[in-house]
Amino acid sequence: MDKERIKGMAQQGKGAMKETAGKAMGDQKLKAEGKMDKMEGKLRNTIGGAKDAIREADRETQKRH
Numbered sequence: 006m007d008k009e010r011i012k013g014m015a016q017q018g019k020g021a022m023k024e025t026a027g028k029a030m031g032d033q034k035l036k037a038e039g040k041m042d043k044m045e046g047k048l049r050n051t052i053g054g055a056k057d058a059i060r061e062a063d064r065e066t067q068k069r070h
Contacts, residue, residue, distance in 0.1 A: 007060075010053030016046030 024039025026032070 007053035007056040009049045009056065013046045013049030013051075013053055016049060017043050018046075020044075020046055 020039045020042025022039070023042060024036050027034070027036025027039055
């Protein structure tokens with residue numbers, strides 16, 4: 006698993022907590038920060054998944070040769 010995926014999952018969790026805390030306290034800024042963290046985490050996770058797919062495809066290609 007790529008490091009970006011791990012960082013992305015952690016950031017999504019952090020963002021979810023911030024968003025929930027912002028909702029509970031009525032803090033729109035904290036809520037928005039949480040949403041942004043979640044979005045960035047999803048992006049990192051996607052990038053990490055693409056890196057994993059490229060590595061796997063490369064391994065499969067090397068096995069055939």
